[in-house]
Amino acid sequence: MEKYQTLLYYCYSTIENAEQFAADHLEFCKSLGLVGRIIVADEGLNGTVSGTREACQAYMDAVHADERFAKTDFKVDEVDEPSFIKMHCRYKPEIVHSGLRDPRVIDPNKETGKHLEPKDFLEMKDREDVVILDVRSNYEHTVGRFKNAVTLDIENFREFPEKIKELEQYKDKKILTYCTGGIKCEKASALLLKEGFNDVYQLHGGIIKYGKEVNGKDFEGQCYVFDNRLTVDVNTVNPSVVSTCRNCGAVTAKMINCANPECNEHFTQCDDCGWEMEGCCSSSCMEHPRKRTYDGTGYYVKVPQPVNVDKISKRKHKNRPAAARES
Structure with missing residues (x-):
């Protein structure tokens, strides 16, 4: 039995003071020893986290105990090792970037398929x-x-x-x-x-x-999937491979990120071309001075930007009425 799990989940539910919630939630996840990526917005949560079975259970219990997120549906994968290296939790305008932020126009809690x-x-x-x-x-x-x-x-x-x-x-x-x-x-x-x-x-x-x-x-x-596994098997009934190598056209299911960080394109590439092209999508990317070292996986860790609690505090202070700031 695998010692680790990876949880995929989301929940549309209004979060007041969502920026501060993101900062606090990051510390909570770290206290459990979890790694992963969580997006927090005024409209809810969207995350993938990974850790020991015990840590993941404690996390799910805590999320479900909050009445705002009691309906959260966790998809649980058993994994050999954690699916991330670091833990970060960020505040963003939406939990999935759609440009449809106005709840008067689109509100999944009121009408959806x-x-x-x-x-x-x-x-x-x-x-x-x-x-x-x-x-x-x-x-x-x-x-x-x-x-x-x-x-x-x-x-x-x-x-x-x-x-x-x-x-x-x-x-x-x-x-x-x-x-x-x-x-x-x-x-x-x-x-x-x-x-x-x-x-x-x-x-x-x-x-x-x-x-x-x-x-x-x-x-x-x-x-x-949006973690260092990049792709996962789904079909055990009639599986097939539908993707081909960008460079040679061979059938392959392997997807990577281009080793050139300024390109960073997601694309499919077979192992032979991966080593020959050093994990790059093109010869021009191979020549880029910032090209990352290819290790056969095509996955590169992004350095997370931590939630700036001081910045949040200053913004809140600035938005308070003048009389309140002077008191």
């Missing part, structure tokens, strides 16, 4: 009146996607709203949206409903939960 459990998604996905929609970015669906899924040419989820017009041909269909863990579908499906798509669904728990509960049937390739 109908949640489909994996077994129901599996039963519905091949019907003639259904369209499966992948709302993830190019580098994610390139390495793995559902059979017959509609994919979008986007580099980042914030581009999704611009693609709505391309989907109008499917307005008379049932739209089944999916993503890695479900978080992007909350806003994507809400936006589709706002734009006049009447029958919109989302895969509850995303690809990760689908793999755990129905063995990932008909998911082709691997699932991109």
Whole structure:
């Protein structure tokens, strides 16, 4: 039995003083010995954390004990070693960058697509009146996607709203949206409903939960994840590899980051080309003076920027009424 676990989760729930919450939550995670990446926003939490089984259980218990996050659905992976090297927790405007910040326009707590459990998604996905929609970015669906899924040419989820017009041909269909863990579908499906798509669904728990509960049937390739594993297997029923090496065209499921930090592109590259190209996507990147040392993984640790508590305090003081500051 593996000694470690990796938790993937999110929760849309209003957090007051979210910047201070991020600072406090970082210290709490460190006290448990966890490593990972958490985004905190006024609208909720989005995280992947990793640690011992005991630490992960203590973390889940603490999150569920907070009434704001009691509904959080944790996807739990058993792993041989922690999936991160460091722990960081940052405040951002959104827990997933969509550009849809105004809760008067999009609020997943009020309206979103109908949640489909994996077994129901599996039963519905091949019907003639259904369209499966992948709302993830190019580098994610390139390495793995559902059979017959509609994919979008986007580099980042914030581009999704611009693609709505391309989907109008499917307005008379049932739209089944999916993503890695479900978080992007909350806003994507809400936006589709706002734009006049009447029958919109989302895969509850995303690809990760689908793999755990129905063995990932008909998911082709691997699932991109946002930790040092980069991709994980999902399908144990009819697995396949759908991605090819950027450089030679050989079939490969291996995804890396370009060794040139100013490029840092996510792309698929076979082991032979990886060593020959030193983990770079092109010859020009190979010549870059800041090129990182390739160790065969193509994963490079980003140095996290800690939450600046002093800066938060100064900002709050500045925003207080003048009379209060002078007292």
